[in-house]
Amino acid sequence: MNIRVQPTPRFTEAFLLVLVFLTAVLGFVLLAIGMQVRQGENPWSGLLSALLPPLVIGVSTMSLHILMRNRGMRVEQLILPVAALLFTTGLLMIWRLQGPSGVWQQLLRGYLPGMAVIAVLIVRPRWVERIRRWAIPICLVGLLLLVTTAFLGMIDETGARLALKLGSLPAIQPSEIIKLSLVIFLAWYIDREGKEAEGRARPFLGWLRLPPIHYFLPGALFTALATLALVKMSDFGAVLILAFIFAGMLFSGFETRIFLTISAIGLTLILIVSLILSFTWEVPTVIRYRFLAFQNPWSKEVIMLKGQTTGVTVSEGPGYQIQQSIDAIVSGGLSGAGLGFGTPQYVPLAQSDFIFAAIIEELGSIIGVAVLILFAILLLRIARVALLLPSEQVFERLLVIGICIHFFVQVFIMVGGTLNVLPVTGVTIPFLSQGGMALLVNLTEIGLVLSLSQRVEVQAG
């Protein structure tokens, strides 16, 4: 075997990172000029402070690049630049909507800690092994945080408890952590029991096969507990994501026949439960009116709350956000209004849930399409790492696949919601949306993928 382990040049990555840095500089300069012009002030006065965020992005991504180069990592040169470009696009919109304070909060609470986590995971690949060994405690802590939040969390303006504040520390959002916890838990459990469960599978209704049912109890219990806590928090977007992750990981972890059996049983159970619920349990108003707003955002139906009319119609309530989002996307057109010249501030929550509409309004659908392509490339590259990993490393492969599923679901749900193709559920878009905790978790996932990609070596020569 040819022995050649030196710092490997990662030309593609370096070149792309330089381009991303240039894009960031250009974007922030245009934005600063545009915002000053809009306010009728000297266009060149705000330039210097606008150059700082691109500098932070450039320096941090470049140091990660040099770190990976010196460790001789040969594979996966695309994930880091793609993630950096997506983050830059989101940050531009956050600067536009929230000003410098929002950007610095995002950088300091989400981005920089996240980059530090990536660096640690790359330098210490053994930590992935440690995560596997400590899977149960990690997941229990995640679950505990979630349950605590459901009962003791801070109540925000809509009456939902989403954030947990411990002393003087910044508030954390356990609903973000629980998604990664579920991925870790399922990967660990399928790795441990999956083979045995498949071996003990018995024929069930002819062609289908079913392992003894007790193999599914831990996973189902974990998901059910998390779901209950999230329903208590009325965070239905997260429930949807957990369900997708659960189904997706069962699909990748088990033989198709077994997966089909389980999903058939699961669907039957859900059908029975929802039939019972439809007679006894009133659908929470949040879900019902969001669905109405999805069917017709301009509906004049009056919202009823606890049997009393509130005097607000659907088009003024939940429909308003969708109307504004559609309006923003239409007014953006092909190449957008130009940075600083649109009116994305009229879309409620444009900096977090509806950031995709803001991007299209100011940068045009041409960049909107580019963002979707970037997400597609990111997902494909993550899936590629999972496929290249040796087949006996089940935990690692499932972990990477689970991360891929997580990203996919969040992008799918939220882009669909923004374009009114799906009912709106309040989740963030990975890397784009404002939200330190979500960004930190997403960057941790990227770190896990990059760390595991070190086990795949393309031999030169």
Place this chain on the structure above:
Amino acid sequence: MELINLNTVLFAGKWLLIGLVYLILIIIVITVRREMAYRTRGQERPVTVAAGRLKVINAGSDTRIQPGKFLPLKPETRLGAETDNDLILSDQYISKHHARLHWDGAVWWVEDLGSSNGTTVDGHICRPRNPQPIKGGASLQLGDMVFELMV
């Protein structure tokens, strides 16, 4: 006049930004395509899967390997002086088939293949033909050569 100039600058900047983003996309697509082309033409440089690597601490009399270098490990790596090994070591105290390293998905195992000068893990001598687990960070000595296992 001043305003027209500024508008031109902003217009040019907008399209330059779009151009940059699409340049990045094109480079990414070209990279992906090139990797796929290797695969379909069967010219893929062999993808060997390394679950860990050996850091060279002391290379003994082997002049081809310098201390501080990393040697990638396959999940099943055979070390020795003969050319049919996965890692060929040419120190004078290395036997033809010296030792075998094996990754079972969670733990590395080392097995001495009956070498003349023995294999030690953290100073403990391995009995020949008796695989024993070896932790990441442990030092592995074959003849004169000393390695550190990096997981």
